[in-house]
Amino acid sequence: MKTIVVVGNGMVGYKFCEKFVAQATKEDYQLVVFGEEPRVAYDRVHLSEFFEDGDAERLALAPKTWYEEHGIHLHINEQVTEINRKDKTLGTSKGDRYSYDTLVMATGSVPFVPPIRGVEKKGVFVYRTIEDLEETLAYAETVKGGKAAILGGGLLGLEAAKAVMDMGLEPHVVEFAPKLMPRQLDTRSSKVLQVKLESMGIHVHLSKATNQILGNGSITGMEFGEDDVLDVDMLVVSAGIRPRDELGKNAGLDMGTRGGIVVNDRMQTSDPDILAIGEVALYNQMIYGLVAPGYEMAQVAVDQILGRSEARMAAEIDMSTKLKLIGVDVASFGIPFMPADKGHSIIFENKTESLYKRINVTHDGKKLLGGILVGDAADYNMLLQLYQNEMALPENPEDLILGSRGGGPSAFGSAMDLPDTAVVCSCEAVTKGAICCSVLDDGNESVKAVAKATKATTGCGGCKPMVVDLVTESLKSLGKTVKVQLCEHFEYSRQELFDIVKLKNIQDYDTLLDLVGKGHGCEVCKPAVAAIFASIYNETANVQPAIQDTNDRFLANIQRNGTYSVVPRVAGGEITPKQLMTLGRIAQKFDLYTKITGGQRIDMFGAQLHELPLIWEELIAEGFETGQAYGKSLRTVKSCVGSTWCRYGMDESVSFAVEIEHRYKGIRSPHKFKGGVSGCIRECAEARCKDFGFIAVEGGWNVYVAGNGGANPKHAELLAEKVDKETAIRYVDRFIMYYIKTAQPLTRTAAWLEKLEGGITYLQNVVINDSLGIAADLDAEMQALVDSYKCEWKEAVENPEIRARYTHFVNSDATDDSIEFVSLREQKMPKEWA
Amino acid sequence: MNTQESIADTAVKTWFKAAPIEKFPKNAGACIKYKDQQIAVFNFTRENKWYACQNLCPHKMEMVLSRGMIGEENGIPKVACPLHKNTFSLETGESITGACDAITTFPVKIADGYVWVGFSD
Numbered sequence: 018m019k020t021i022v023v024v025g026n027g028m029v030g031y032k033f034c035e036k037f038v039a040q041a042t043k044e045d046y047q048l049v050v051f052g053e054e055p056r057v058a059y060d061r062v063h064l065s066e067f068f069e070d071g072d073a074e075r076l077a078l079a080p081k082t083w084y085e086e087h088g089i090h091l092h093i094n095e096q097v098t099e100i101n102r103k104d105k106t107l108g109t110s111k112g113d114r115y116s117y118d119t120l121v122m123a124t125g126s127v128p129f130v131p132p133i134r135g136v137e138k139k140g141v142f143v144y145r146t147i148e149d150l151e152e153t154l155a156y157a158e159t160v161k162g163g164k165a166a167i168l169g170g171g172l173l174g175l176e177a178a179k180a181v182m183d184m185g186l187e188p189h190v191v192e193f194a195p196k197l198m199p200r201q202l203d204t205r206s207s208k209v210l211q212v213k214l215e216s217m218g219i220h221v222h223l224s225k226a227t228n229q230i231l232g233n234g235s236i237t238g239m240e241f242g243e244d245d246v247l248d249v250d251m252l253v254v255s256a257g258i259r260p261r262d263e264l265g266k267n268a269g270l271d272m273g274t275r276g277g278i279v280v281n282d283r284m285q286t287s288d289p290d291i292l293a294i295g296e297v298a299l300y301n302q303m304i305y306g307l308v309a310p311g312y313e314m315a316q317v318a319v320d321q322i323l324g325r326s327e328a329r330m331a332a333e334i335d336m337s338t339k340l341k342l343i344g345v346d347v348a349s350f351g352i353p354f355m356p357a358d359k360g361h362s363i364i365f366e367n368k369t370e371s372l373y374k375r376i377n378v379t380h381d382g383k384k385l386l387g388g389i390l391v392g393d394a395a396d397y398n399m400l401l402q403l404y405q406n407e408m409a410l411p412e413n414p415e416d417l418i419l420g421s422r423g424g425g426p427s428a429f430g431s432a433m434d435l436p437d438t439a440v441v442c443s444c445e446a447v448t449k450g451a452i453c454c455s456v457l458d459d460g461n462e463s464v465k466a467v468a469k470a471t472k473a474t475t476g477c478g479g480c481k482p483m484v485v486d487l488v489t490e491s492l493k494s495l496g497k498t499v500k501v502q503l504c505e506h507f508e509y510s511r512q513e514l515f516d517i518v519k520l521k522n523i524q525d526y527d528t529l530l531d532l533v534g535k536g537h538g539c540e541v542c543k544p545a546v547a548a549i550f551a552s553i554y555n556e557t558a559n560v561q562p563a564i565q566d567t568n569d570r571f572l573a574n575i576q577r578n579g580t581y582s583v584v585p586r587v588a589g590g591e592i593t594p595k596q597l598m599t600l601g602r603i604a605q606k607f608d609l610y611t612k613i614t615g616g617q618r619i620d621m622f623g624a625q626l627h628e629l630p631l632i633w634e635e636l637i638a639e640g641f642e643t644g645q646a647y648g649k650s651l652r653t654v655k656s657c658v659g660s661t662w663c664r665y666g667m668d669e670s671v672s673f674a675v676e677i678e679h680r681y682k683g684i685r686s687p688h689k690f691k692g693g694v695s696g697c698i699r700e701c702a703e704a705r706c707k708d709f710g711f712i713a714v715e716g717g718w719n720v721y722v723a724g725n726g727g728a729n730p731k732h733a734e735l736l737a738e739k740v741d742k743e744t745a746i747r748y749v750d751r752f753i754m755y756y757i758k759t760a761q762p763l764t765r766t767a768a769w770l771e772k773l774e775g776g777i778t779y780l781q782n783v784v785i786n787d788s789l790g791i792a793a794d795l796d797a798e799m800q801a802l803v804d805s806y807k808c809e810w811k812e813a814v815e816n817p818e819i820r821a822r823y824t825h826f827v828n829s830d831a832t833d834d835s836i837e838f839v840s841l842r843e844q845k846m847p848k849e850w851a
Numbered sequence: 852m853n854t855q856e857s858i859a860d861t862a863v864k865t866w867f868k869a870a871p872i873e874k875f876p877k878n879a880g881a882c883i884k885y886k887d888q889q890i891a892v893f894n895f896t897r898e899n900k901w902y903a904c905q906n907l908c909p910h911k912m913e914m915v916l917s918r919g920m921i922g923e924e925n926g927i928p929k930v931a932c933p934l935h936k937n938t939f940s941l942e943t944g945e946s947i948t949g950a951c952d953a954i955t956t957f958p959v960k961i962a963d964g965y966v967w968v969g970f971s972d
Contacts, residue, residue, distance in 0.1 A: 539923060566920065568933075835914045
């Protein structure tokens with residue numbers, strides 16, 4: 018039996034263990050692991066997530082029991098202090114000695130702290146381990162609200178900037194180079210990123226060489242040059258890494274001139290019984306500070322020990338990276354900056370949207386050499402594949418970053434076009450072939466099962482969309498349809514259920530469940546089916562309250578402390594002074610917190626359940642009606658003031674918005690939907706961020722559909738140009754009705770259109786050219802919904818049975834005394850969570 | 852209250868006469884007051900069963916569970932908190948979605964047209 022000792026229990030050290038136990042015969046080897054940190058290997062890449070819940074366990078790559086289960090002797094909190102190569106033994110900080118047959122050095126790196134005067138002062142930290150983070154966090158508490166500098170504008174530095182911002186400090190990134198992320202980005206993309214970060218409150222200082230750290234004992238500032246001082250209360254140093262190589266150095270192994278243990282392409286050091294992997298290893302004169310090459314090295318080391326000596330590290334290491342920095346996508350791959358003699362670059366830059374895309378292609382335009390993406394890296398996976406597999410580019414390579422214009426198919430084709438050898442998941446080195454085989458040969462029929470079997474998507478997760486496509490396509494090739502089913506109670510998609518309800522004229526949830534479902538339902542299928550009944554029969558949420566989400570059941574938006582908010586409809590955002598005073602009076606009477614919403618209306622917060630009918634009774638008496646802010650239904654139609662007042666206005670946007678909001682009010686749909694009407698192309702109503710939007714132009718209205726703000730902002734697409742108002746309404750009628758009938762639950766129009774085969778061109782054919790022959794039906798169905806509108810709050814207030822639902826206790830008139838408010842800027846707010 | 856053990860039928864010392872059956876919505880929940888406690892009572896009309904649990908959601912400590920949607924997962928009756936859709940078994944009180952403490956459940960019986968909830972005090 019041979020003893021393999023791994024020095025270092027970081028990400029790469031752990032990966033070595035994982036691969037080794039999976040590939041070696043257990044009886045032949047004993048694996049011994051030393052880690053100097055007090056805990057088992059954890060995911061350093063996602064260190065900033067430690068803030069979210071402070072749960073270090075969650076970051077662990079595997080629990081302690083995993084090591085036990087695999088017979089690994091794990092020594093944490095024990096540092097290897099010395100290696101004796103002659104008798105193949107090592108000594109540890111606990112004074113024990115161990116012998117080895119093969120030693121694997123995975124000691125990683127330490128943050129590089131430049132020798133600046135004053136760097137030892139209190140309040141100066143590095144950003145590497147959970148302990149670093151805990152110390153930083155504790156100090157940050159003492160200077161909360163102050164400023165913190167981050168020395169270094171690279172990848173880690175920007176991550177640290179976010180961490181510092183989350184600690185409640187104002188972050189200032191200080192970089193020596195004239196640009197951010199100097200290794201990955203060119204000057205222009207760096208500028209785009211900088212502007213974006215600054216808009217988020219991160220200050221950036223470039224071309225700054227720090228002379229000294231100021232302060233008496235604790236840091237108070239940084240001095241860059243004469244009269245150039247930045248006052249800060251804390252400093253996080255993130256100026257690169259240095260390999261932890263002193264152990265190898267002391268053992269007499271060959272070292273690089275600037276550090277690092279020299280290894281060959283079999284990961285062997287100058288002593289063939291000692292291997293080195295990860296950030297301590299100097300390969301090709303380089304230290305690779307990325308996880309993916311570290312994992313590859315781990316595999317090569319496993320191969321060597323198991324006698325597969327033909328396995329070699331690739332001569333060229335791919336440094337492609339994609340990450341989400343503080344919510345901004347940043348990616349670079351291949352050769353990001355390129356000398357002009359090798360090829361030419363195609364660059365797209367949109368400063369207003371903080372977008373930058375650059376691809377470098379060969380002179381003949383046939384091959385991709387590299388590129389940079391900032392702001393939107395959705396196409397990174399496909400671009401990386403095109404580059405790595407030297408695949409032929411489309412005729413107009415610019416389509417790769419601009420999207421194909423003219424409604425043709427996507428410039429990328431499908432993930433199935435990739436060669437089998439294409440590495441799809443680079444963290445775990447899983448190829449397209451392996452993923453498809455996992456489905457076709459091993460019978461894994463879901464992304465979850467494939468992920469479990471191949472480990473694809475389990476690293477950074479960036480390849481997930483591509484893996485989903487591959488699994489879906491492979492299943493299709495087996496003749497298996499990928500069934501989209503609502504939940505365990507209905508083996509149907511929403512569209513199928515919609516048709517069933519309609520054709521069989523089903524009137525209530527229980528009947529539907531008995532007829533085509535099983536079990537007793539859940540919180541997923543109930544509201545989805547409720548929305549179907551609403552769309553077909555236009556019944557209000559009062560009819561079947563038990564299958565409505567809480568908000569619909571009580572016709573109000575539940576808020577943090579279990580109280581509700583009240584939003585009356587203010588169509589188009591147009592409101593009279595008298596109505597404003599009425600809202601003010603009622604809000605004051607019931608002591609409600611008031612705020613103007615993003616949709617140009619007034620939200621009143623803090624109403625208790627039993628107060629809702631009382632508030633609405635007064636609102637209705639004053640002529641208001643429900644705004645359905647609680648429903649998956651039309652919210653608002655936002656408008657600019659339009660030609661009635663605005664000197665630029667081309668048409669009456671307010672009149673149109675009021676008309677269209679009253680047209681669609683009360684209509685329930687798979688998700689909420691919003692509209693906008695702008696009186697000219699200055700677009701003050703932001704109609705292109707809405708599910709439908711009209712913009713007045715010379716000679717009519719432009720009609721846009723399927724945009725949204727929210728988590729995944731998307732601009733609406735142009736459905737029709739320069740049409741008159743009646744035509745514009747007709748097209749949007751059909752668009753909404755078609756969406757209501759075919760979308761999955763909780764899918765906004767933008768996500769729905771993205772999945773619609775043929776996209777906007779197909780939609781234009783359906784609603785404008787009536788390619789499916791259903792336009793007349795859609796028109797009639799929409800008109801029926803419009804004609805049957807009623808205010809559900811009026812219904813609730815006037816009907817004693819519905820009104821009786823609004824009590825906190827069914828056996829007492831007492832109110833909920835657990836609700837507490839505190840004051841905030843002369844209004845009230847819920848008391849903080851305990 | 853959330854640290855209290857769920858009450859087994861056998862441990863009941865007091866059967867509290869809460870309210871007439873028709874006060875409770877079908878296939879949904881309502882809240883009752885017992886001394887200083889708020890108890891959520893659920894009427895599973897489809898299965899002809901009743902359940903009760905604490906009204907407090909242990910996730911964010913708000914008195915809201917009675918307003919959650921009820922349902923069933925693999926045969927286990929559950930309630931989904933209306934605030935963040937954390938679900939809890941109404942049989943054992945365990946968190947089904949995970950990451951939450953268990954809730955206290957109470958036995959329910961129907962007699963004389965009334966809903967009765969069992970307490971151990």
